[in-house]
Amino acid sequence: xxxxxxFDPIRLPEKCEQLRKEVRAFLAEEIAAGxxxxxxxxxxxxxxPEFSRRVGAKGWLGMTWPKKYGGQExxxxxxxxxxxxxxxxxxPTRRFFVADRQSGPVLLKYAPEHIKMDILPRICRxxxxxxxxxxxxxxxxxxxxxxxxxxxxxxxxxxNGTKIWTSSAHIADYMIAIFRTxxxxxxxRRHGLTQFLVKMKQPGIKVNPIGQITGxxxxxxxxxxxxxxxxxxxxxxxxxxxxxxxxxLAYERSGPERFLETYYVLTELVRAVGPxxxxxxxxxxxxxxxxxxxxxxxSVSVAGMLQAGKEPVVEASIVKDIGTVxxxxxxxxxxxxxxxxxxxxxxxxTLERQLDFxxxxxxKLTIQGGTTEVLRGIIARGxxxx
Amino acid sequence: MAESDNIVVETAEKIFADLADPQTIxxxxxxxxxxxxxxxxxxAGLPLSWVPDDLGGSGxxxxxxxxxxxxxxxxxxxxxxxxxxxxGWLLAQAKIASxxxxxxxxxxxxxxxxxLDADGSLSGRARGVPFAKAAKHFAVLAHxxxxxxxxxVDAGKVRIESGLNVGYDHSDTVTLDKVQPVTRKxxxxxxxxxxxxxxxxxxxxxxxxxxxxxxxxISVRYSNERVAFEKKISKFQxxxxxxxxxxxxxxxxxxxxxxxxxxxxxxxxxxxxxxxxAASAKIRCAEAAEKGGAIAHQVHGAIGFTLEHILHRxxxxxxAWRDDFGSESHWAVELGKLVANRGADELWPLVASR
Numbered sequence: 001x002x003x004x005x006x007f008d009p010i011r012l013p014e015k016c017e018q019l020r021k022e023v024r025a026f027l028a029e030e031i032a033a034g035x036x037x038x039x040x041x042x043x044x045x046x047x048x049p050e051f052s053r054r055v056g057a058k059g060w061l062g063m064t065w066p067k068k069y070g071g072q073e074x075x076x077x078x079x080x081x082x083x084x085x086x087x088x089x090x091x092p093t094r095r096f097f098v099a100d101r102q103s104g105p106v107l108l109k110y111a112p113e114h115i116k117m118d119i120l121p122r123i124c125r126x127x128x129x130x131x132x133x134x135x136x137x138x139x140x141x142x143x144x145x146x147x148x149x150x151x152x153x154x155x156x157x158x159x160n161g162t163k164i165w166t167s168s169a170h171i172a173d174y175m176i177a178i179f180r181t182x183x184x185x186x187x188x189r190r191h192g193l194t195q196f197l198v199k200m201k202q203p204g205i206k207v208n209p210i211g212q213i214t215g216x217x218x219x220x221x222x223x224x225x226x227x228x229x230x231x232x233x234x235x236x237x238x239x240x241x242x243x244x245x246x247x248x249l250a251y252e253r254s255g256p257e258r259f260l261e262t263y264y265v266l267t268e269l270v271r272a273v274g275p276x277x278x279x280x281x282x283x284x285x286x287x288x289x290x291x292x293x294x295x296x297x298x299s300v301s302v303a304g305m306l307q308a309g310k311e312p313v314v315e316a317s318i319v320k321d322i323g324t325v326x327x328x329x330x331x332x333x334x335x336x337x338x339x340x341x342x343x344x345x346x347x348x349x350t351l352e353r354q355l356d357f358x359x360x361x362x363x364k365l366t367i368q369g370g371t372t373e374v375l376r377g378i379i380a381r382g383x384x385x386x
Numbered sequence: 387m388a389e390s391d392n393i394v395v396e397t398a399e400k401i402f403a404d405l406a407d408p409q410t411i412x413x414x415x416x417x418x419x420x421x422x423x424x425x426x427x428x429x430a431g432l433p434l435s436w437v438p439d440d441l442g443g444s445g446x447x448x449x450x451x452x453x454x455x456x457x458x459x460x461x462x463x464x465x466x467x468x469x470x471x472x473x474g475w476l477l478a479q480a481k482i483a484s485x486x487x488x489x490x491x492x493x494x495x496x497x498x499x500x501x502l503d504a505d506g507s508l509s510g511r512a513r514g515v516p517f518a519k520a521a522k523h524f525a526v527l528a529h530x531x532x533x534x535x536x537x538x539v540d541a542g543k544v545r546i547e548s549g550l551n552v553g554y555d556h557s558d559t560v561t562l563d564k565v566q567p568v569t570r571k572x573x574x575x576x577x578x579x580x581x582x583x584x585x586x587x588x589x590x591x592x593x594x595x596x597x598x599x600x601x602x603x604i605s606v607r608y609s610n611e612r613v614a615f616e617k618k619i620s621k622f623q624x625x626x627x628x629x630x631x632x633x634x635x636x637x638x639x640x641x642x643x644x645x646x647x648x649x650x651x652x653x654x655x656x657x658x659x660x661x662x663x664a665a666s667a668k669i670r671c672a673e674a675a676e677k678g679g680a681i682a683h684q685v686h687g688a689i690g691f692t693l694e695h696i697l698h699r700x701x702x703x704x705x706a707w708r709d710d711f712g713s714e715s716h717w718a719v720e721l722g723k724l725v726a727n728r729g730a731d732e733l734w735p736l737v738a739s740r
């Protein structure tokens with residue numbers, strides 16, 4: 001018996017490569033039409049509703065879900081290809097990304113049928129945007145310290161309290177949030193939280209933008225005041241959200257977005273260095289590419305586990321730990337090498353502009369969606385240390 | 387490639403468990419365990435796994451052989467198993483039959499070159515040749531004016547200056563001075579020294595990944611036994627996070643190495659995609675050997691720094707294996723050149739090629 005985790009070599013099947021060509025062709029058309037500039041990740045407004053609809057029309061949202069909900073019943077590996085191609089192209093995925101990755105699967109598992117029939121097809125068509133309401137002013141990594149109350153009333157619940165760091169809440173149509181329905185028990189401090197579907201853009205919800213150090217306004221404070229949520233918007237077991245959170249994590253933590261967030265600076269460095277690099281540049285690029293390749297193999301391997309119906313929570317945590325530390329360091333390593341790029345390199349300004357943004361982005365990468373410390377705790381538990 | 391995936395690995399693991407138990411062989415100052423282990427491995431046909439039946443081997447698949455090397459890494463086996471396998475594989479490329487007994491390959495570094503003279507003799511010097519001292523024969527890749535040749539050379543014909551690598555295994559300098567080989571044939575079209583180095587590098591990557599798996603195991607076990615400040619050290623968050631990082635390094639090494647092995651096992655030729663896989667495996671596994679090994683030692687404290695403890699059998703060998711068939715910095719430079727030469731817009735298609 002060994003403690004080591006296996007990441008079997010998974011190869012993308014032939015149909016994925018066909019799909020990849022389609023996605024690349026689609027993105028090339030969008031770029032040509034001026035929808036977005038692949039060299040400019042630091043757009044102020046990353047919301048692109050029309051683009052989102054066109055991606056939906058291609059059948060690339062909710063593509064693993066049942067057909068009766070608008071899905072395509074395609075594999076996780078196919079979804080993987082769409083996700084990584086969008087990410088590498090710096091496509092504006094903000095409007096649909098969370099719904100496609102996370103919120104849709106939660107609804108599929110826990111929402112009542114009529115809600116699934118209502119909402120899931122709209123996600124698939126790229127019409128609606130989701131936010132995730134987890135963190136609160138005094139509850140970040142420690143999810144189970146959440147205090148925002150859901151008080152039982154006739155036909156539903158009244159919500160009072162504040163969520164914070166909520167990405168996309170300012171454009172979101174829905175939020176999947178956890179609220180406190182009971183106090184924790186002595187035996188189980190995780191008891192008492194319930195997962196809810198919340199319809200946004202209604203009285204009783206106030207969304208206050210929060211400026212980020214990148215200069216963007218992508219996360220928010222969301223204040224609930226006597227906001228009513230009907231009974232059929234409870235997702236899963238009342239007081240039992242803690243049982244539902246874990247399987248979601250494997251989807252959330254192992255995807256290509258967990259190591260490709262700053263990838264563009266590597267491409268731009270290779271462009272700046274040109275076809276005949278000096279030894280130092282070649283060595284630096286070679287190492288970064290080897291590390292990138294290894295992470296992608298691990299990440300694809302986890303997608304294969306998900307496709308096989310497993311719940312690789314520890315494996316996914318390893319991918320996110322290594323992947324986010326890497327994408328955080330990447331702009332700094334590229335900066336090291338950029339110092340030796342010839343003054344005459346034609347993309348020098350682009351590279352500098354990108355580095356400026358990537359360096360400002362870097363600190364959040366090991367915080368969002370589960371901090372490095374939380375991930376290492378999960379891995380340690382997997383090793384039998386806790 | 388965990389235990390018992392296939393009969394080759396099962397057989398090997400049984401032999402390793404019986405005859406190469408790390409604690410037992412670590413206590414054996416005269417290395418008396420080596421001969422019985424080699425005999426058992428040979429009787430099971432394992433050193434010639436990659437040699438087809440008609441060339442004197444046992445004809446296992448490339449995939450099974452790679453899994454065997456991973457298992458050998460888990461036991462930090464210090465006999466020329468990987469080297470004989472590679473030598474047999476190299477000879478088989480030119481349809482040269484393998485003799486019995488220990489072998490190794492020449493050269494073992496991308497920098498060294500053996501030349502074939504017009505009279506059919508071989509000359510040159512190869513440094514850092516693993517287990518040259520133990521070898522009865524050498525499988526040699528040589529450059530002549532008509533291209534690349536593969537040759538079988540009798541160990542009695544060469545000069546050996548013996549040395550040890552940081553893992554205390556033989557890593558010797560071998561000099562050939564107008565040596566007439568036992569057999570020599572042209573290498574197949576497209577087969578060159580780089581192909582051989584990539585193959586050797588993947589073999590070492592699998593061994594490093596195996597050693598890291600064992601380092602993780604013994605470190606986790608030790609942390610659950612050792613008490614300090616009145617509790618098991620596994621209960622300290624700082625220790626837990628170190629071990630989580632070791633698990634990550636071990637997983638990354640295993641993923642990179644098994645992926646490269648799979649790529650080679652299924653490739654018809656060593657194209658850019660296979661090059662990416664094999665070079666990346668060596669680079670990433672070498673990095674993991676450094677980072678992971680340091681954590682394993684940190685968790686063990688002073689006891690892990692003693693000759694009596696088995697940890698160094700894994701940690702030092704993993705570090706030593708980095709040097710064979712091109713170090714990680716060598717491959718990083720080569721991979722970086724390849725990427726730069728393909729151009730920026732061809733980087734992602736290369737990475738996403740499979």
